[in-house]
Amino acid sequence: MQIGIVGLGLIGGSLGLDFRALGHRVLGVSRQAQTCELALVRGAVDQAATTPELLTQADIVFLCTPLGVMSATVERLIPHLPPGAILTDVGSVKASVVEQLAPLWPNFVGGHPMAGTAETGIAAAQTQLFQKRPYVLTPTPATPRASIHILTELVQSLGCQMFTCDPATHDQAVALISHLPVFISANLIATASHAASPEIIRLAEQLASSGFKDASRVGGGNPELGRMMAEYNHTALLSALYAYRQGLDTWIAQIENQQWDDLEGQLQQTQAQRPRFL
Amino acid sequence: MQIGIVGLGLIGGSLGLDFRALGHRVLGVSRQAQTCELALVRGAVDQAATTPELLTQADIVFLCTPLGVMSATVERLIPHLPPGAILTDVGSVKASVVEQLAPLWPNFVGGHPMAGTAETGIAAAQTQLFQKRPYVLTPTPATPRASIHILTELVQSLGCQMFTCDPATHDQAVALISHLPVFISANLIATASHAASPEIIRLAEQLASSGFKDASRVGGGNPELGRMMAEYNHTALLSALYAYRQGLDTWIAQIENQQWDDLEGQLQQTQAQRPRFL
Numbered sequence: 045m046q047i048g049i050v051g052l053g054l055i056g057g058s059l060g061l062d063f064r065a066l067g068h069r070v071l072g073v074s075r076q077a078q079t080c081e082l083a084l085v086r087g088a089v090d091q092a093a094t095t096p097e098l099l100t101q102a103d104i105v106f107l108c109t110p111l112g113v114m115s116a117t118v119e120r121l122i123p124h125l126p127p128g129a130i131l132t133d134v135g136s137v138k139a140s141v142v143e144q145l146a147p148l149w150p151n152f153v154g155g156h157p158m159a160g161t162a163e164t165g166i167a168a169a170q171t172q173l174f175q176k177r178p179y180v181l182t183p184t185p186a187t188p189r190a191s192i193h194i195l196t197e198l199v200q201s202l203g204c205q206m207f208t209c210d211p212a213t214h215d216q217a218v219a220l221i222s223h224l225p226v227f228i229s230a231n232l233i234a235t236a237s238h239a240a241s242p243e244i245i246r247l248a249e250q251l252a253s254s255g256f257k258d259a260s261r262v263g264g265g266n267p268e269l270g271r272m273m274a275e276y277n278h279t280a281l282l283s284a285l286y287a288y289r290q291g292l293d294t295w296i297a298q299i300e301n302q303q304w305d306d307l308e309g310q311l312q313q314t315q316a317q318r319p320r321f322l
Numbered sequence: 323m324q325i326g327i328v329g330l331g332l333i334g335g336s337l338g339l340d341f342r343a344l345g346h347r348v349l350g351v352s353r354q355a356q357t358c359e360l361a362l363v364r365g366a367v368d369q370a371a372t373t374p375e376l377l378t379q380a381d382i383v384f385l386c387t388p389l390g391v392m393s394a395t396v397e398r399l400i401p402h403l404p405p406g407a408i409l410t411d412v413g414s415v416k417a418s419v420v421e422q423l424a425p426l427w428p429n430f431v432g433g434h435p436m437a438g439t440a441e442t443g444i445a446a447a448q449t450q451l452f453q454k455r456p457y458v459l460t461p462t463p464a465t466p467r468a469s470i471h472i473l474t475e476l477v478q479s480l481g482c483q484m485f486t487c488d489p490a491t492h493d494q495a496v497a498l499i500s501h502l503p504v505f506i507s508a509n510l511i512a513t514a515s516h517a518a519s520p521e522i523i524r525l526a527e528q529l530a531s532s533g534f535k536d537a538s539r540v541g542g543g544n545p546e547l548g549r550m551m552a553e554y555n556h557t558a559l560l561s562a563l564y565a566y567r568q569g570l571d572t573w574i575a576q577i578e579n580q581q582w583d584d585l586e587g588q589l590q591q592t593q594a595q596r597p598r599f600l
Contacts, residue, residue, distance in 0.1 A: 158529060178529050209525060216522045220514040221530040225537040228506055231569045233592040236498040236599065239565030244494045247487060251436060251456050252499040252599035258536040259503040264596030267589035275582050285574050287517030289567070291509045296563050304553050311545035314511040318542030321514065321530035 045198070046071060048102035048129075050117060052083045052092070055134050055157060056108030057169025060088035062202050065171060071098045074166075082166050096124045104198065106155075107133040107145075110268075111276050115144040122148065130191045136218065137276040138182040138211035146184065153195050154182040154211055156218075157204065164266075172203065179204035182211040212280075219280035221321065223273040224288060227281070229263025230270065232256075323476070324349060326380035326407075328395060330361045330370070333412050333435060334386030335447025338366035340480050343449060349376045352444075360444050374402045382476065384433075385411040385423075389554050393422040400426065408469045414496065415554040416460040416489035424462065431473050432460040432489055434496075435482065442544075450481065457482035460489040490558075497558035499599065501551040502566060505559070507541025508548070510534075 045068045049056045052074040060070045064087060072089035073096050074080050080092035091098055099105060099121060109117050114133060125131065131152045135141045142154040159177040161168055179199050183192045192208075200206055209217075236248055236256070274281055298307045323346045327334045330352040338348045342365060350367035351374050352358050358370035369376055377383060377399060387395050392411060403409070409430045413419045420432040437455040439446055457477050461470045470486075478484055487495075514526055514534070552559055576585045 158531060177531075180529070205528075207525065207528065213522055213525060216518050217526040217529055220518060220522075220526045221534040224513065225510060225533050227573050228510055228570075229537050230589055230592040231566060231573055232503060232506055233596050233599075234588070235502065235562065235566045235569050237592075237595045239562060239569075240494050240498060244491055244498070247485065247491060248495040248498045249598045250483075250485065251458070251495055253436060253455075255503050255540045256499040256599055258539045259507050260596050260599065261536045262533045263589075264593050267586050267593055270589040271582050271586040274577050274585055275580075278577055278580070282574070282577055284513065284517060285570070285577070288509060288513045289570055289574065291513050291517075292506070292563070292567055292570070295505050295509055296560070296567070299552050299556055299560055299563070302553075302556070304549050307552055308545050308549040310512070311508055311541075311548040314508040314515075315542050315545055317515045318511050318538050320527045321511075321534055321538065 045069070045103045046101050048073065048099045048105035049089065049108055050096070050099075050105060050121065051108035051110075052079050052088065052166050053108060054160065054164050054166075054168045054173075056106065057083060057086065057088040057166040058159075058171070058173040059106055059108065059134075059157075059202075061086070061169055061171045062174065064088070064090065066201055071102055073099065079166050086166065086169060088166065088169055096121050099124045099129075100126060102126065102129055104130045104132065104195065107131065111135045111137060111141065111272050114141060115148070118145055118148050125149070130195055132195055135276075136222070136273065138180075138214045140276045142182060142184060142211045146186065150186070151188055151191050153187055153191055155195070155199070156180045156182070156214065157199075175203040177204055178207055180207045180209065180214050182209060182214050184210065215277050215280040216283070219277055219284040223277055223281045224284040226262045226265065226270050226273060227285065228288060229260050231263070233260050233263050236260075323347070323381045324379050325476075326351065326377045326383035327367065327386055328374070328377075328383060328399065329386035329388075330357050330366065330444050331386060332439065332442050332444075332446045332451075333437075334384065335361060335364065335366040335444040336437075336449070336451040337384055337386070337412075337435075337480075339364070339447055339449045340452065342366070342368065344479055349380055351377065357444050364444065364447060366444065366447055374399050377402045377407075378404060380404065380407055382408045382410065382473065385409065389413045389415060389419065389550050392419060393426070396423055396426050403427070408473060410473055413554075414500070414551065416458075416492045417558075418554045420460060420462060420489045424464065428464070429466055429469050431465055431469055433473070433477070434458045434460070434492065435477075453481040455482055456485055458485045458487065458492050460487060460492050462488065493555050493558040494561070497555055497562040501555055501559045502562040504540045504543065504548050504551060505563065506566060507538050509541070511538050511541050514538075
């Protein structure tokens with residue numbers, strides 16, 4: 045198959061490495077000439093260019109740019125896409141992306157490979173990044189069945205765990221387990237940095253250990269990524285945050301009212317629930 | 323030195339192993355005969371008994387029982403303690419402990435070795451558990467200077483990082499970096515387990531990865547320990563939770579008002595603040 049990849053970062057580059065290893069021909073597009081060169085050197089693409097003309101040969105195109113530039117990018121691609129080409133994306137939010145892109149290219153299937161590393165960029169691209177990781181496809185009733193089928197088979201060849209659901213279901217699920225954690229974790233860092241005298245904060249910084257480290261990790265991550273989650277998934281994220289705040293009030297009330305047995309009962313529940321997410 | 327250890331669990335047993343390796347004589351007390359035997363076999367004590375008579379020889383006694391039984395335990399010990407003996411504890415909360423125990427034994431110095439493993443009990447005891455870990459002493463103006471000095475030297479010989487502060491300062495600092503994380507993390511698990519339809523929760527469980535795993539770890543821990551934190555440190559914990567809730571409202575308002583630049587600015591701050599706690 046001839047596979048176009050637009051945006052040669054960690055995800056685009058890693059897809060390219062795996063697809064080439066599987067015998068496909070990979071056509072890369074990046075706005076940076078240097079990135080094109082590096083993608084060629086790393087073996088992530090067979091051909092690369094800073095403009096989309098080479099996509100006229102593509103059967104499937106993976107859109108791997110940041111969420112904020114996807115729709116502008118697709119508008120520039122359209123004149124060069126063959127009429128039957130399947131277009132898919134790798135964005136971490138789906139409803140807003142599908143809403144923007146499906147009208148531009150009816151043969152579009154939303155997708156979200158849930159893999160990554162702390163690094164970004166083509167230099168961080170690696171083989172088998174998607175192995176055993178979830179890959180969610182979010183077709184709508186209007187998405188051509190044949191395209192879903194072809195894309196599913198291709199993605200499964202990466203060794204992913206496939207999931208298919210509608211865009212809103214995806215967004216609500218990732219709001220709970222991926223976007224909500226970022227904001228409650230960031231708020232932990234902000235609280236521990238401000239909510240006491242400088243002397244106490246200084247001691248807290250020195251005493252913090254693995255519990256704080258783990259609970260604060262995602263809140264100390266890439267600010268741009270956190271902003272994108274909020275901006276593109278704000279309805280689902282707000283629902284999750286409202287539910288979280290309501291839950292917090294229950295814990296606070298139990299502590300205020302010294303209901304220690306109830307509190308311990310709640311902690312027994314969360315201890316029992318957590319393994320279902322692991 | 324002759325060192326008494328009352329409560330031969332992970333912390334008591336590990337203290338015993340290190341003190342014996344440093345050439346001290348360790349006298350262990352546990353309510354369970356089996357624990358006494360195991361402590362002897364593991365080399366954590368020189369002598370062990372289920373009653374406190376052998377503490378008549380002790381220069382220093384480490385109280386290593388759960389917070390809830392400390393004061394009753396001290397009342398049983400007192401008839402057997404030599405008049406000059408220093409008494410210290412290892413509880414994770416200090417103001418309420420110091421308030422209870424100092425009137426019972428004026429030569430008491432509150433302490434908190436901040437080390438541990440996921441396991442508990444004498445079987446989990448290990449050498450050098452305290453190496454490079456914080457050890458906080460919380461004397462009051464009434465604590466005998468000489469006792470603080472002797473205890474500081476002894477504890478430093480374990481290779482700890484020593485801190486000294488008043489009990490309330492300790493409790494506020496650990497509320498922020500140790501107790502608050504437990505409850506915000508538990509509330510994340512509860513929210514992700516309830517705040518959507520069963521179909522979405524099921525998908526969330528399957529898609530959850532390292533971000534959720536880390537952010538939820540301490541909230542899925544020992545429920546009894548979480549209850550103790552809340553019960554014995556509830557004033558400082560409530561202050562931390564109120565500050566956390568107020569912070570949460572700011573994040574929520576920014577998302578409601580679509581203030582994406584402000585939100586990104588806040589995330590840049592938390593990204594910059596986190597390394598100070600590591």
